[in-house]
Amino acid sequence: MSAAALRRLIVISLIALWEILPRAGFIPELFLPSLSSTLAAGWNEAGEYGHALAVTLYEIAISMAFACGGGILLGAIVGSLPRPRILIMPMVSSLYAVPLVILYPVFTVWLGIGSESKIAFASIYGFLPTMLATAAGIQTIDPQLLLAARSMGATLSQRLVRVIIPAAIPTVLSGLRVGGALVIVGVVVSEMLISSAGIGYLISRYRTILDSPHVFAGVLLVLAMAVAFNAAIKWIERKAAIWQTGTRAGQRAAEEIAPTALQPAT
Amino acid sequence: MQPLANITPLKPAGAIEVRNVGQIFKTTTQDVVALENVSLDVKPGRFVVLVGPSGCGKSTLLMMMAGLRQQTSGTITVSGAPIPEPDPNRVGVVFQEASLFPWLTAEENVEFPLALRGVAKGDRRGRAQDALKLVGLDGFGKRHPHELSGGMKQRVSIARGLVQDPPVLLMDEPFAALDEQTRMTMGDELLRIWAATGKTVVFVTHSLTEAVYLADEVIVMSPRPGRIVDHLQVSLPRPRTYEMLSGDTFGSLRDRIWRHIRKSA
Numbered sequence: 001m002s003a004a005a006l007r008r009l010i011v012i013s014l015i016a017l018w019e020i021l022p023r024a025g026f027i028p029e030l031f032l033p034s035l036s037s038t039l040a041a042g043w044n045e046a047g048e049y050g051h052a053l054a055v056t057l058y059e060i061a062i063s064m065a066f067a068c069g070g071g072i073l074l075g076a077i078v079g080s081l082p083r084p085r086i087l088i089m090p091m092v093s094s095l096y097a098v099p100l101v102i103l104y105p106v107f108t109v110w111l112g113i114g115s116e117s118k119i120a121f122a123s124i125y126g127f128l129p130t131m132l133a134t135a136a137g138i139q140t141i142d143p144q145l146l147l148a149a150r151s152m153g154a155t156l157s158q159r160l161v162r163v164i165i166p167a168a169i170p171t172v173l174s175g176l177r178v179g180g181a182l183v184i185v186g187v188v189v190s191e192m193l194i195s196s197a198g199i200g201y202l203i204s205r206y207r208t209i210l211d212s213p214h215v216f217a218g219v220l221l222v223l224a225m226a227v228a229f230n231a232a233i234k235w236i237e238r239k240a241a242i243w244q245t246g247t248r249a250g251q252r253a254a255e256e257i258a259p260t261a262l263q264p265a266t
Numbered sequence: 267m268q269p270l271a272n273i274t275p276l277k278p279a280g281a282i283e284v285r286n287v288g289q290i291f292k293t294t295t296q297d298v299v300a301l302e303n304v305s306l307d308v309k310p311g312r313f314v315v316l317v318g319p320s321g322c323g324k325s326t327l328l329m330m331m332a333g334l335r336q337q338t339s340g341t342i343t344v345s346g347a348p349i350p351e352p353d354p355n356r357v358g359v360v361f362q363e364a365s366l367f368p369w370l371t372a373e374e375n376v377e378f379p380l381a382l383r384g385v386a387k388g389d390r391r392g393r394a395q396d397a398l399k400l401v402g403l404d405g406f407g408k409r410h411p412h413e414l415s416g417g418m419k420q421r422v423s424i425a426r427g428l429v430q431d432p433p434v435l436l437m438d439e440p441f442a443a444l445d446e447q448t449r450m451t452m453g454d455e456l457l458r459i460w461a462a463t464g465k466t467v468v469f470v471t472h473s474l475t476e477a478v479y480l481a482d483e484v485i486v487m488s489p490r491p492g493r494i495v496d497h498l499q500v501s502l503p504r505p506r507t508y509e510m511l512s513g514d515t516f517g518s519l520r521d522r523i524w525r526h527i528r529k530s531a
Contacts, residue, residue, distance in 0.1 A: 142365075144361060144362075144363070144365045145365060145367060147334065147361065147365070148359070148361055148365035149378075150334060150352055151332055151334055151352045151354070151357075151359040151361075152352070152354050152359075152378060152379035152382060152426075153351075153352050153353065153354045153379065153382055153383070154382050158382055162378075162381075162382075163367065166367070166369045167367075167369075169369075
């Protein structure tokens with residue numbers, strides 16, 4: 001059996017177990033409501049979940065724009081100029097090790113418990129890996145490629161557009177993959193902590209009244225968002241970086257950045 | 267009316283003149299003399315090899331001929347004019363290992379210098395295909411570099427260096443990363459391309475065998491400071507063949523270069 005088929009089989013059996021175990025009474029519905037009762041709970045409150053999803057997606061979209069835009073811009077500056085690099089990089093690296101969620105209560109004091117504080121927190125949360133990856137992507141460009149371009153008479157702007165940007169794309173994308181995932185984490189976690197709307201808020205509210213099917217309906221929605229995001233990044237990677245198989249830079253950066261990003265969110 | 271004698275005759279295309287060139291690298295602790303008082307004449311259409319141990323400045327000299335680096339003192343002219351910056355119409359450069367852009371196909375890599383100059387797409391494609399045909403890669407244009415062998419990649423690099431038809435081709439250890447067999451084949455291929463195009467070639471290498479096998483003239487350099495210690499004429503007839511490698515002429519030329527290099531190492 002192929003690895004892909006096996007993987008599919010595992011997923012299907014897990015889903016089946018999710019339905020069977022609670023129904024057969026092996027697991028109390030409070031701990032794990034069956035898949036069907038979870039879906040039913042979500043369906044019955046479709047309006048509420050729909051509204052929460054809209055709030056969460058709006059926060060994610062804005063945060064994503066800030067995190068990715070800012071991360072790529074600042075990463076490009078830091079990666080290409082040595083002086084800002086010396087100034088900024090040590091700060092960024094130590095900031096990366098701090099559980100940033102400790103700042104979230106401060107943001108709610110400054111910005112209130114609405115979307116603004118979530119956007120601020122998630123933007124900073126996703127910004128760091130994107131920036132680090134972009135800086136690394138630009139720093140690790142083979143100087144031989146730039147020398148070759150110069151020998152063919154490429155001007156500074158031609159070197160930027162035709163060499164530096166395409167060479168950095170795979171590393172930047174792997175940074176976006178991590179940064180974007182952290183944006184989703186950041187939004188949902190901050191909604192769960194202090195908030196009045198969004199999927200995270202619903203999960204947290206239903207938890208306090210021990211309504212497990214409704215909690216799991218929210219969890220399912222967050223899972224779906226993460227899976228959709230991952231699929232989107234994969235699609236972009238395939239489109240933009242067909243040649244990635246031929247270089248090790250993108251692969252290496254992905255390996256370097258991924259483990260550090262697995263720090264717990266709370 | 268100006269007297270005709272005042273008009274300087276145009277130097278023939280492809281000639282390289284190096285006059286009393288020095289290069290000093292400034293570091294924070296000390297100044298390193300990379301090249302000292304180097305003078306050299308390369309006549310059009312000649313195949314000249316620069317050989318010497320690491321740090322003798324042979325690559326530095328080549329980079330200066332390409333306009334990629336400026337000398338601290340002295341003058342360098344290519345086809346009669348100084349070369350303050352790279353000029354792909356006068357000089358094509360082929361680098362060590364693959365300096366091909368991995369996200370472009372072989373064809374697009376060869377077109378790259380033309381695209382920089384805004385040459386129309388159709389014209390570009392035709393010239394790239396001609397250059398690829400010249401280096402024996404007809405039909406491989408749509409492949410990406412990672413789909414090509416080491417030797418094929420260097421053929422693409424040569425095609426890229428030749429696509430604007432410059433009279434001079436500078437090569438910086440182009441075959442250093444190739445295995446021995448590919449290296450021999452590529453040497454023969456390069457000689458065939460050189461004979462077909464009549465370019466002036468300046469070729470940097472570590473390999474004494476490669477130097478003697480390819481060259482009309484071998485320039486031997488030594489380090490600390492980098493300077494020219496010998497200038498050999500290789501009298502072996504062309505086309506060069508594998509059998510010449512075991513001949514007396516070949517052996518004595520190689521020994522002579524080796525004695526210089528051993529002394530300076």
